Amino acid sequence: MKKILSILLLAAAAIPLYAYVNDALSFAHEAALPFVKEGFSVREDAWGGDLGVKDQQAVSSQLFKGNDYVFCLGTDIAKAVLTVHLYDASGKLAESKSWRNGRFAFARISPAKTGTYYAIVSVEKSPVERSGWALVYAYK
Amino acid sequence: MTKNISLILALLCLATSASAQPIPDSIDLSKFPAQAVDDVVVPVPSEIFAVLDKLGSPNWRGELRGSLGKNTGNRAQVALLLGTVIAEGFIAVEAEDAGRVQEIGREVLVLAEAINVRKAVIKRSKSITEKADAKEWKSVRSEFDGALQDVRGAMRELGDDELAQLVSIGGWLRGTEVLTSIVSKHYSPDGAELLFQPHLLDYFMGKLDGLKNTRLGKDDLVVKTRKTIAAIRPLIGRDDGTKISADAVQRINKMTAETVAAIASKEP
Numbered sequence: 001m002k003k004i005l006s007i008l009l010l011a012a013a014a015i016p017l018y019a020y021v022n023d024a025l026s027f028a029h030e031a032a033l034p035f036v037k038e039g040f041s042v043r044e045d046a047w048g049g050d051l052g053v054k055d056q057q058a059v060s061s062q063l064f065k066g067n068d069y070v071f072c073l074g075t076d077i078a079k080a081v082l083t084v085h086l087y088d089a090s091g092k093l094a095e096s097k098s099w100r101n102g103r104f105a106f107a108r109i110s111p112a113k114t115g116t117y118y119a120i121v122s123v124e125k126s127p128v129e130r131s132g133w134a135l136v137y138a139y140k
Numbered sequence: 141m142t143k144n145i146s147l148i149l150a151l152l153c154l155a156t157s158a159s160a161q162p163i164p165d166s167i168d169l170s171k172f173p174a175q176a177v178d179d180v181v182v183p184v185p186s187e188i189f190a191v192l193d194k195l196g197s198p199n200w201r202g203e204l205r206g207s208l209g210k211n212t213g214n215r216a217q218v219a220l221l222l223g224t225v226i227a228e229g230f231i232a233v234e235a236e237d238a239g240r241v242q243e244i245g246r247e248v249l250v251l252a253e254a255i256n257v258r259k260a261v262i263k264r265s266k267s268i269t270e271k272a273d274a275k276e277w278k279s280v281r282s283e284f285d286g287a288l289q290d291v292r293g294a295m296r297e298l299g300d301d302e303l304a305q306l307v308s309i310g311g312w313l314r315g316t317e318v319l320t321s322i323v324s325k326h327y328s329p330d331g332a333e334l335l336f337q338p339h340l341l342d343y344f345m346g347k348l349d350g351l352k353n354t355r356l357g358k359d360d361l362v363v364k365t366r367k368t369i370a371a372i373r374p375l376i377g378r379d380d381g382t383k384i385s386a387d388a389v390q391r392i393n394k395m396t397a398e399t400v401a402a403i404a405s406k407e408p
Binding site for chain 2: 041042043044045047056058059060061062063064065066067083085087089090091092093098113114115116118120122124139140
């Protein structure tokens with residue numbers, strides 16, 4: 001009985017987490033939509049999870065000189081403030097522009113060199129302990 | 141009253157801007173906790189092809205292979221082959237060859253079935269055929285991108301994460317073969333710079349070195365693939381800014397072409 005209860009509790013814990021990341025993912029894709037009209041192709045992959053306030057996560061990507069990229073971040077927490085910034089492999093800020101709009105955050109880059117770049121996702125403030133986030137990127 | 145509201149609004153604006161953190165000009169990546177750095181994101185072939193298009197007008201049709209390869213039933217071979225076939229799909233899209241795209245869409249389905257992930261790509265395969273027929277090339281490219289994700293996702297769900305990595309590596313090998321073929325024909329340092337992918341190769345090496353499935357790790361094709369990537373690594377990973385030479389591009393082309401041919405025919 002105890003075992004069944006534990007399984008049920010685990011299952012119950014897993015469901016909201018699934019919904020949580022999926023919601024953030026929907027917002028990330030929504031954030032990327034306007035760029036399709038600008039000729040960008042949105043990658044089908046996405047990266048995400050949840051972070052506490054002041055926590056950071058790095059997503060490393062191989063980017064190519066000659067392409068333009070825009071990284072689009074979404075969160076499922078309406079009043080959370082999340083940011084995304086792009087750094088090159090030496091740790092220097094490499095984005096041409098970054099901005100926020102409600103639950104979306106963006107960073108744009110035309111890489112000066114082909115190589116590895118790091119998208120740093122941060123939670124600046126949030127009304128909840130952990131905020132779900134998802135990141136997609138588009139290129140042209 | 142209006143004055144008070146203005147004051148409150150001004151204070152609110154001040155609070156909002158004050159809460160925005162300044163963006164650091166540089167960060168120390170080595171101090172980032174290892175668990176906070178995700179694996180390297182593997183680029184899709186069309187990200188590279190998009191740059192090649194800007195550098196000139198490659199003869200994409202001339203880059204298409206005559207045969208897509210033989211499915212031997214060996215799971216490692218099928219996974220690697222599936223990666224090369226999906227990469228071929230991106231090339232066929234660049235070549236705007238609807239017939240070839242549709243053939244590749246069907247082959248993706250056949251190979252996916254061989255590794256039990258057919259269900260994940262049925263819709264994609266149908267969509268590839270329809271959109272190629274309508275010559276909606278951008279949408280077809282997106283469907284191939286999606287097919288790659290769906291196949292890898294389905295493999296992970298089946299607990300075949302290691303096999304999913306082989307799909308990515310197969311795609312990278314075929315994409316790199318074509319990239320080096322095109323760059324070799326009209327060599328330029330800018331074109332060759334597209335090969336500067338040291339972290340991505342380290343990531344692939346790490347995945348191949350860390351295969352938990354010993355049978356997979358000892359597979360002839362996996363061993364050959366690992367050797368190829370290890371041989372390519374010093375040719376493209378120079379952090380000192382040295383240009384990748386025309387000779388290096390040709391050598392990489394030869395190595396990747398041989399490995400892709402071995403995958404297609406299962407003759408390591």
